[in-house]
Amino acid sequence: MHPAQLPPEGRPGSVAVGDVVTEAGAVIADVTVAFERWGRLNAERDNVILLEHALTGDAHACGPAGEDHPTPGWWNGMIGSGRALDTDRYCIICTNVIGGCRGTTGPGSPHPDGGAWGSRFPAISVRDTVTVERAALRALGVTRLAAVIGGSLGGARALEWSLMHPEEVDRALVLCVGARASAWQIGIQSAQIQFIESDPDWLGGDYHGTGRTPDRGLGFARRVAHLTYRGELELDDRFGAAAQPGEDPLGPMRTADRFQVESYLDHQADKLAARFDAGSYVTLTDTLNRHDIGRGRGGLNDALAASTVPTMVAGVDTDILYPFHQQEHLARNLGNCLGLRRIDSPTGHDGFLTEFDQVEDIVLEFLDAGR
Numbered sequence: 001m002h003p004a005q006l007p008p009e010g011r012p013g014s015v016a017v018g019d020v021v022t023e024a025g026a027v028i029a030d031v032t033v034a035f036e037r038w039g040r041l042n043a044e045r046d047n048v049i050l051l052e053h054a055l056t057g058d059a060h061a062c063g064p065a066g067e068d069h070p071t072p073g074w075w076n077g078m079i080g081s082g083r084a085l086d087t088d089r090y091c092i093i094c095t096n097v098i099g100g101c102r103g104t105t106g107p108g109s110p111h112p113d114g115g116a117w118g119s120r121f122p123a124i125s126v127r128d129t130v131t132v133e134r135a136a137l138r139a140l141g142v143t144r145l146a147a148v149i150g151g152s153l154g155g156a157r158a159l160e161w162s163l164m165h166p167e168e169v170d171r172a173l174v175l176c177v178g179a180r181a182s183a184w185q186i187g188i189q190s191a192q193i194q195f196i197e198s199d200p201d202w203l204g205g206d207y208h209g210t211g212r213t214p215d216r217g218l219g220f221a222r223r224v225a226h227l228t229y230r231g232e233l234e235l236d237d238r239f240g241a242a243a244q245p246g247e248d249p250l251g252p253m254r255t256a257d258r259f260q261v262e263s264y265l266d267h268q269a270d271k272l273a274a275r276f277d278a279g280s281y282v283t284l285t286d287t288l289n290r291h292d293i294g295r296g297r298g299g300l301n302d303a304l305a306a307s308t309v310p311t312m313v314a315g316v317d318t319d320i321l322y323p324f325h326q327q328e329h330l331a332r333n334l335g336n337c338l339g340l341r342r343i344d345s346p347t348g349h350d351g352f353l354t355e356f357d358q359v360e361d362i363v364l365e366f367l368d369a370g371r
Contacts, residue, residue, distance in 0.1 A: 003141025009038050009087075010063040014103055017135035026122030029112045033136035034096040034103025035059050038079050039087030041142075048142050049085060050133065051075070051094040052150025052157040054353075055225075055284050056276050058102035061094040070275040077356055084363040090146060097153070098132040099124050099283040107279030108208050119205035121283060125290045126156045130164055133157070144168050147367065151175035151352040152322070153284065156291045159330075162309035163293060171338070172311045173366045175352045175359075176319060178326030179300045179333075180292035185321065188228060189285045192221035196278050205279060218278040219269030221285075226268045228321040231348030235261060304333035312338040312366045314359075316351035338369050 007013030013035055020028045036059045041047065051061050053074060062073035062080070079085045085092050096104040099121070107121040137143070148169055150158040155177035162172040181189075199217030201207055207214060227235075239261040243249055247257035258266070272281075297303035311334050315327035324342065331340035341362045345351035352359055 004139050006037050006041065006140065010036060012036060012059070012068050012103060015136050015139040017132060017139055020098070020128070020132055020135070022122050022128045023125045023131075024123065028098070028105060028122060028124075031098065031105045031132060031135075032103070032109075033098070033105075033132060034100075035093055035136065036061065036063075037091060037093045038062055038085075039089075039091040041091045045142050046144045047090050047146050048137070048144075049090045049092050050137070050145050050148040050158075050161070051079075051085070051092055052148065052154030053094060053097065054150075054152035054154050055288065056272060056281070057154070058100065059094045059096040060102075061092070074353060078360060078363065084360045084367070085149075093137070093140075093142075095133050095136055097129050097157070097284065099129075099280055099287065101277035101280040104132075106277065107205065107283055108277045116206075116208035118208055118279065121205075121279065123290070124283065124287050126153075126160050126287060127164060129157050129287065130160045133161075134165065134168075145170060147171045147173065149173040149175075149363070149366075152177055152349065153288055156288070159293060159311075162307055162311055163297070163303060166307070166309045169309050171366070171369075172309050173314070173363065174311060174327075174330065175314045176316060176322050176327070176349055177291075178322055179304060179330055180294060181289050182326070186289045188224065189289055192224055193282050193285055195220040195224070196282055199278075202278070205282070208279070213273075214278045215273040218273050218276075218281060219266075221281065222269040222272045223265040226265060229349045231318040231346045231351075232320070233318065234346040234348065237346070239264060300329075301333050304330065305335045307335040310336050310338050310369070312341065312362070312369065314341040314343060314352070314362050316343045316345050316347070316349060316355075318346060319349045319351065321349040338366065341365075 004015045020031045060069040061075045065072045096102045099106045111117045148158045148161045155174045158172045196217035199214035201212040202214040242260045244258045244263040249257045294300035294303045313327045313331045315324045343351045343358045345355045
C-alpha cells in the first residue's frame with residue numbers, strides 16, 4: 001500500500017485509519033484523522049517531529065487565521081526555516097486529537113449509522129489518542145519519530161508515546177503535565193463537565209443537528225478552566241478589583257454589572273463557544289481525568305523508571321493546574337531524563353504558549369541534546 005499524500009505546508013490534510021478499539025474495549029468505526037505539516041519528509045521518512053496540541057487546540061500549530069482556521073497557529077513563530085522547529089531539517093506534523101472537533105472523528109462527526117456520534121461516542125484515554133495518531137502516521141508511511149513534543153494534554157500524549165512505543169521515538173519533550181491526573185485536577189475538570197451536562201441544551205449529548213447547543217454550560221466550564229490556565233498574579237496585575245467601564249458591580253443591589261475580570265472571562269467563554277464543540281470538550285476533559293501512566297505498569301514510579309526514551313521535562317513556576325512539583329516528580333523518576341527546565345512566568349499554565357523566548361530556548365536545547 002502506498003503512503004497517503006501529505007497536503008501542502010500549513011494546509012489541512014486527513015487520513016482514514018479504519019476502526020479503532022479503545023483501551024476500554026469500545027469500537028470507534030471509520031476514524032479519520034486531520035493533520036497539518038510543515039517542512040519536507042526526508043527519503044528515510046525519519047525526520048518527523050510530532051507536535052501535540054492541548055485540550056482546545058488543533059492541528060493548526062502554525063500560520064494565520066483564515067477560512068480553514070478560526071484562530072492563528074498556537075505555536076506561531078516556533079515553526080519555520082531557521083526557527084526552533086526548523087523546517088529545513090525536520091518535517092513537523094501536528095494531528096488533531098481523536099474526540100476533537102477540527103477534522104478528526106469526534107462526537108460531532110457523522111456516525112456510520114446516521115446522525116452524529118453524540119452520546120454514542122465512547123470515552124477515550126490518552127493511550128487511545130496515541131493509538132490513533134500512530135495509525136495516522138503509519139498511513140503516511142512514517143514509522144519512526146525524531147521527536148514528540150507536547151504541552152498539557154499534548155504533554156500527556158508525548159509521555160504516553162515514549163512509554164507505549166519507545167522503539168519508534170528518538171526523544172520526547174513533555175511540557176506542563178504530570179504522571180497522572182491529581183485529585184484536584186479530576187475534581188475541577190469534572191465540575192466543568194457537569195456544567196455542560198447540566199445545560200438543558202445538552203440533550204444527553206445528542207444536540208447535534210437540533211439547532212440547540214449547550215453554549216451556556218460550555219461558557220461556565222471555560223470560565224473555570226481559564227482561571228486554572230492563567231496565573232493569579234497576572235490576572236490581578238491586569239484587572240485587580242476594577243469595575244468594567246460603564247458598569248457598577250458595587251451598587252446597592254446585586255445586578256449584572258461586572259468587574260473587569262468577569263468581562264474578560266465572558267469574552268473567553270464566548271470565543272470558545274464560537275469555535276469548539278461542547279461534546280469534544282466533555283470527551284477530552286474526561287480523557288485528561290483518565291490520564292495515569294502507572295495504570296497497568298506497576299504504578300507511577302515503576303512506569304517512569306522503565307522509560308528508555310531520552311525525555312526532557314519542563315513546567316511553569318506559577319502553574320496551578322499542573323504545578324511544577326509534578327514536573328519535578330517526572331524528572332526525578334524518569335529512567336532516561338535529559339533534564340528539567342523551569343519557565344518563569346506570571347502567566348501560569350499557559351506559559352508554555354506565551355513565553356516564546358524561554359520555550360524556544362528549551363526546544364532548541366532539547367533537539368540538540370546529545371548530538
